[in-house]
Amino acid sequence: MSFGRFFGRLLQLFPVLLGVGFIVFFMTELTPGDPVEIMLGDTQVTEEQEIALRHDMGLDLPIHERFVKFISNTVTGNFGLSFYHRRPVAEVIGERLPATIELSVVALIFALITSIPLGVMAAIKKNTLLDRVATVGSLFGVSMPGFWFGILLLLLFAVKLQWLPVSGRIGYDVEVPVVTRFLLIDTLLAGSWSGFKDALAHIFLPAITLGLPMAAILTRVTRTSMLEVVNQDYITFAEAKGLRKRVIIFKHALKNALIPTITVAAIETGSLLGGNMIVETIFGWPGLGRLVVESIFIRNYPLVQAAVLFYAVTYVMLNFVADILYTKMNPKVEL
Amino acid sequence: MKKQLLIMTLSAAVLMISPVQATDIRVGFTQDVLTMDPANHRKRETETILRNMYDGLVTRTTSMEVVPEISKSWNVVNATTYDFKIKQNIKFHNGDTLTAEDIKFTFDRLITENAMDGQTSPRKSLLGPLKTITVMDKSTVRFEFETPWPIFTAMLPFQEVVSKKFVEQVGTDGMSTQVNGTGPFKLKEWRKGESIVMERFDDYYGGASDIKPVGKACVDRVIFKVIPESASRVAALLSGDIDIMVELPVHSIAQVERSNIADVMSVNGTRSFFMSMNNQRAPFDDLRVRQAVNHALNKALIIDRILDGRATPISGILSPDAFGHNTKLKPYKYDVDKAKRLLADAGYPNGIDVTLDVEGAFKETAEAVASVLAKSGIRAQVSVSESSIIKGNWRTSGKKPIEGDMWFTSWGNGSLDPTGIFEPVMMTDARGNSTGFSNAEVDELLTQASKTAIAKDREKLYQKAEKIVNELTPAVFLWVPQDIYGVSKRLKGFKPSPDSKINLHDVCAS
Numbered sequence: 082m083s084f085g086r087f088f089g090r091l092l093q094l095f096p097v098l099l100g101v102g103f104i105v106f107f108m109t110e111l112t113p114g115d116p117v118e119i120m121l122g123d124t125q126v127t128e129e130q131e132i133a134l135r136h137d138m139g140l141d142l143p144i145h146e147r148f149v150k151f152i153s154n155t156v157t158g159n160f161g162l163s164f165y166h167r168r169p170v171a172e173v174i175g176e177r178l179p180a181t182i183e184l185s186v187v188a189l190i191f192a193l194i195t196s197i198p199l200g201v202m203a204a205i206k207k208n209t210l211l212d213r214v215a216t217v218g219s220l221f222g223v224s225m226p227g228f229w230f231g232i233l234l235l236l237l238f239a240v241k242l243q244w245l246p247v248s249g250r251i252g253y254d255v256e257v258p259v260v261t262r263f264l265l266i267d268t269l270l271a272g273s274w275s276g277f278k279d280a281l282a283h284i285f286l287p288a289i290t291l292g293l294p295m296a297a298i299l300t301r302v303t304r305t306s307m308l309e310v311v312n313q314d315y316i317t318f319a320e321a322k323g324l325r326k327r328v329i330i331f332k333h334a335l336k337n338a339l340i341p342t343i344t345v346a347a348i349e350t351g352s353l354l355g356g357n358m359i360v361e362t363i364f365g366w367p368g369l370g371r372l373v374v375e376s377i378f379i380r381n382y383p384l385v386q387a388a389v390l391f392y393a394v395t396y397v398m399l400n401f402v403a404d405i406l407y408t409k410m411n412p413k414v415e416l
Numbered sequence: 417m418k419k420q421l422l423i424m425t426l427s428a429a430v431l432m433i434s435p436v437q438a439t440d441i442r443v444g445f446t447q448d449v450l451t452m453d454p455a456n457h458r459k460r461e462t463e464t465i466l467r468n469m470y471d472g473l474v475t476r477t478t479s480m481e482v483v484p485e486i487s488k489s490w491n492v493v494n495a496t497t498y499d500f501k502i503k504q505n506i507k508f509h510n511g512d513t514l515t516a517e518d519i520k521f522t523f524d525r526l527i528t529e530n531a532m533d534g535q536t537s538p539r540k541s542l543l544g545p546l547k548t549i550t551v552m553d554k555s556t557v558r559f560e561f562e563t564p565w566p567i568f569t570a571m572l573p574f575q576e577v578v579s580k581k582f583v584e585q586v587g588t589d590g591m592s593t594q595v596n597g598t599g600p601f602k603l604k605e606w607r608k609g610e611s612i613v614m615e616r617f618d619d620y621y622g623g624a625s626d627i628k629p630v631g632k633a634c635v636d637r638v639i640f641k642v643i644p645e646s647a648s649r650v651a652a653l654l655s656g657d658i659d660i661m662v663e664l665p666v667h668s669i670a671q672v673e674r675s676n677i678a679d680v681m682s683v684n685g686t687r688s689f690f691m692s693m694n695n696q697r698a699p700f701d702d703l704r705v706r707q708a709v710n711h712a713l714n715k716a717l718i719i720d721r722i723l724d725g726r727a728t729p730i731s732g733i734l735s736p737d738a739f740g741h742n743t744k745l746k747p748y749k750y751d752v753d754k755a756k757r758l759l760a761d762a763g764y765p766n767g768i769d770v771t772l773d774v775e776g777a778f779k780e781t782a783e784a785v786a787s788v789l790a791k792s793g794i795r796a797q798v799s800v801s802e803s804s805i806i807k808g809n810w811r812t813s814g815k816k817p818i819e820g821d822m823w824f825t826s827w828g829n830g831s832l833d834p835t836g837i838f839e840p841v842m843m844t845d846a847r848g849n850s851t852g853f854s855n856a857e858v859d860e861l862l863t864q865a866s867k868t869a870i871a872k873d874r875e876k877l878y879q880k881a882e883k884i885v886n887e888l889t890p891a892v893f894l895w896v897p898q899d900i901y902g903v904s905k906r907l908k909g910f911k912p913s914p915d916s917k918i919n920l921h922d923v924c925a926s
Contacts, residue, residue: 114804118811120458120538123687123828123848125840130541131847133529137536167456167535168592176608232647240655247652248643249610365643367448367609375447375644380804 090404094397101393102386106151109385110144116164116380138164151386160387165379170387174369179262180250181368184360185353187265187284188292193346196296197339200303204311204338205330215300222297231290231363238286248365251280287364291357295349302345307338340410347403351396438636439925441907443918444649444658448609448642453591454576455526458538460830463574464917465612465640469509470576470597473500473519474569475624478683478913480737480832482569483626486514486577486598488555495564495869500557507619508579509595509602516551521580523549523559533588542574566869570739570833573915600633600921612640623921634909634924653678653902659925660910660918661902666724672902679905682726682898683912687828688733688837691772691785691892692810694818696852699770704762706889709822710748712755712792713785719895722784727895732882733841735896737914738832740865740878745886755792767793770821773810775803782824796822814845818852825850830915834878835866842885853890857881 117135135141139161142150154161160170203215238245250264251257255276257267265284268276310316311334319329357370369388376384449462454470457463475485484490488501506514526537527546545562552558559568582596595603600623601614615637622630641658643649650668653661654675664672664680672678693700693709700706719727728736731745759767774782779800786796809819827848829837839862840848844855858881865877886893901912908924 113808114802115808118807118847119804121541121847122458122460123836123840124541125836126541126847133536133540134538137538165450165457165459166592167451167453167538168589180609232645232651235648235651239657240651243655247648247655247657248641250607253605253607253611253613253639253641363645363648365610365641365645365648367607367642371644372609378802378804 087405090401094401097397098390098394102152102155102390105386105389105393106148109380109382109389110147112380114380116140116382119379120164155387155390161383163376163384164381165376166384170383173372173384174388174391177367177369177372180366181354181357181361181370183250183263183265184284184287184291184357184366184368185350187288188295188353189346189350191288191292192296192299192349195292196299197303197342200300200342201307201330201335201338203300203304204307207308212304215304219297219300222293222300225293227290227294227359228363230293231286231360234286234290235363245282245286250283250367251276252283255279287360287366290363291353291360295346295353298349299342299346303338303342306341307334310334310338336410340407343406343410344403347399347406351392351399354392354395439634440637440639441635441660441920441923441925442639442641442658443920444643444652444661445640446642446644446649446663449606449612451592452595452603452606453532453588454578454597455522455537455539456532456535456588456592460828460916463576466576466595466597467599467917468601468614468638468920469595469599469603470578471599471623472573472576474572475627475919476573476913476915476917477624477627478911480914481626482573483624485624486519490569492869493558495566496561498559498568499552500559502555502557503621504555506598506621508582508598509617510579510582511619512579512581512596514577514579514598516554516557518580519557519577520549520551521583522575522577525578525583526575535588539575542571544568544571564867564869566866566871566874567831567833567835570831570835574830601638604637610642614638614640627922629922633921635920638920650902653904656904659904659907662899662916662918664900664902666722666726666900668902669724669900677905678902680900681903681910681912682900684728684735684737684914685897685899685916686735686737686830686832686914687826688730688735688896689727689824689826689894690730690733691894692823692825692850693891694821694852695890696818699762699764699768700821702762703888704758705764705768706892707748708755708758708762708792709789709794710889710892711751711758712789712794713748713892713894714750714788715894716750717788718781718784722781723895723897726898726900728898729895730893732886732893733827733837733891734834734878734882735829735832737896738829738834738837739871740834740838740875740882742879742882742886744879745882748889752792755794759793764793767795769795770797771799772796772822772824773799773801773806773820774824775806776800778824785824810850811848813847813849818850823850832914834862838862838878838881839866842881842890851890853885853888855884855888858884 117131117138117140163170163173166173199215203212206212235247239247257264257276258271260267260270264280268280316329316334319333357368358374361368361371373385373388447461449465450457450459454466471485473485473487474482476482486503486506488503491499493499502516502519508514525531527540527543529536544565546559547562548560550558577598579596583591586594600617600620602617604613604615606612616633618632620632643652646663646665649661652658654677669680672680693706695701715729719725719729731747732742734741772782772786782798786798789796806823810823812818827837827841840846842853843859843862861877861881865874868874899912899916903910906926910923
């Protein structure tokens with residue numbers, strides 16, 4: 082892949098993001114519900130006080146002026162003040178982002194390390210008990226709603242067995258020096274093994290709840306593509322050469338069979354961010370998803386707009402990464 | 417002798433090996449604070465948490481009486497002037513001594529346009545027509561209003577005192593994440609979105625003298641944990657992860673009661689539930705139809721079956737605990753025949769078909785209400801939507817016609833003074849008026865009451881207004897639900913408060 086092509090692809094992102102910006106702005110602003118009314122809540126206020134608050138929140142300007150302001154601000158990386166936090170939106174989002182990313186990454190790792198071996202085994206031992214278990218298991222994983230499965234895990238592991246904590250990222254007694262803001266890394270950097278274990282115990286249930294549907298999908302994808310690959314001529318040839326089965330599977334078949342798995346994984350990683358909203362609410366995980374949902378309900382426009390833009394950028398970038406990975410693994414495809 | 421020695425040695429050993437354990441209280445709370453700045457938010461939950469670190473001039477007891485806190489006493493000079501005496505030697509968390517200047521600064525910051533580094537406090541409107549604050553001497557501060565505002569002391573507990581020097585030092589920006597209050601706990605760490613950890617403030621002046629015990633807080637630390645999902649909060653309570661759980665759902669009460677770990681506590685809330693009827697158009701423009709709905713609803717049954725009995729029925733907009741509540745209001749009796757007869761008189765012998773708007777959280781209750789109404793021929797179809805959307809259709813302030821037939825709604829009134837609920841909900845075109853109700857006499861009574869300083873006279877005006885509203889029944893007044901808490905058995909001294917404050921100064925843990 083030439084650098085020019087790569088750069089060209091990168092440039093294509095801009096119209097996409099501009100479009101997303103447009104849609105996000107007007108969808109949030111045109112949804113019924115008045116942020117000023119919501120903020121005032123159940124109180125008696127005079128009309129002047131209401132007008133003053135509207136002015137303070139910048140909502141007294143006509144919508145086209147607000148849009149121009151939104152776009153010009155966004156380009157300079159200024160997303161305005163959160164109506165409710167009364168602090169810059171970028172700052173508020175930045176505080177929550179590490180938790181979301183950490184959870185997504187651990188969920189992704191969980192999905193990969195369970196689905197790939199399971200999918201491969203299911204394909205090799207097709208129509209055996211193991212295959213059936215994997216198939217039924219993945220059906221179960223895809224169809225299980227996170228809000229139900231999460232609560233179930235909580236009741237079993239936190240209430241009944243008391244092995245794992247209910248909520249949060251780490252015990253409030255554990256002090257972690259801030260370096261990367263990813264607690265699993267920061268605790269290790271600080272040499273705190275007990276802190277690491279505590280962070281791991283906290284992330285365990287949310288990561289499983291979040292990663293399970295993805296693991297289920299990837300198991301199916303891996304199984305299918307593995308089955309396809311093992312029926313191809315070059316595998317038969319390898320078998321004819323008398324190579325050991327393990328070598329055939331791991332050295333020859335897997336490399337090709339994983340192409341669809343990696344592609345799907347990259348795209349699905351985007352949906353991990355979306356699925357976060359539910360998991361974060363159940364496990365009191367201080368991430369971005371929960372913040373966005375809360376903000377939608379109270380019509381906190383600046384925060385919702387910035388967060389949705391962020392999600393869009395992430396999705397587009399992940400797709401881009403998937404494309405690049407694809408070309409790397411399959412030289413026949415070009416960007 | 418030997419035995420004694422042995423016991424002494426043993427107990428010394430026990431003393432030595434038992435570590436000095438910090439006592440903590442952990443509260444499972446629905447949401448995080450928006451900011452640490454008590455002047456820069458408009459959120460009840462944020463205030464509940466901040467109130468453990470910031471004290472106010474006055475506070476409320478758990479029976480909702482307003483009592484001095486930082487102030488020693490106050491004196492109503494005339495209808496627009498109040499003098500507050502300030503306690504001396506109150507310390508801020510950073511060791512500075514509180515002065516009358518801090519009080520003036522706190523309220524100037526709240527009421528002056530752009531006073532907070534270019535921002536205006538969103539709490540300004542909670543101080544009504546407050547005009548000037550003057551330091552009279554080192555222990556007296558004077559508050560002057562443009563017009564009489566009799567609810568000043570009822571609204572004052574919503575404000576917390578900050579340090580002038582500290583605010584000038586850290587700015588509004590710094591105030592959003594740092595705390596330097598005079599409250600019983602100081603901020604140790606804010607893990608945003610996750611928890612707020614507070615430590616006891618050892619130089620605390622003791623708090624309100626009317627709320628015993630006076631002195632330092634009982635426990636070493638207080639932790640507010642953010643757990644938005646109620647099922648997870650129940651799980652946390654039952655697994656011993658938290659000691660106090662807010663908003664315990666009715667369907668989990670039995671589970672908590674069975675647990676041996678925690679008790680269920682409840683207290684009358686301050687939120688009045690009612691069913692708005694669209695008085696602007698048929699069929700609810702006819703008084704007889706509105707009366708019919710009142711007679712068709714078996715409130716007692718719904719309170720008993722759906723709300724576990726944890727609600728108080730109301731016949732007017734005011735809570736029975738509110739100032740000015742009319743105890744002589746006549747409740748509409750549940751009477752299916754009378755409801756049918758009234759409907760027939762109004763020209764609906766076959767009943768009416770209407771919609772009942774409700775937000776998701778109260779769907780179950782609204783459906784129960786609808787099924788009861790159906791027995792009298794009021795066939796209400798429950799329509800669930802998001803609250804901000806419904807509000808736009810119903811609370812139109814007279815700017816456009818109200819859309820919809822009936823709305824299952826509520827209005828909170830943390831001050832328990834009628835100004836906070838009667839005026840916005842029942843006055844012509846007021847911002848919370850969702851019925852289209854417009855009655856010149858009620859408007860006049862409420863306006864007059866808001867300017868009357870003598871409590872007895874004010875009370876009478878509200879009672880008269882309540883009587884008219886009860887008779888014209890623009891809405892079906894339903895109930896004031898109790899706030900339900902799950903409280904660990906290891907806590908002593910916790911008593912839920914009707915204004916949903918969780919002040920942990922007096923609570924001990926074993």
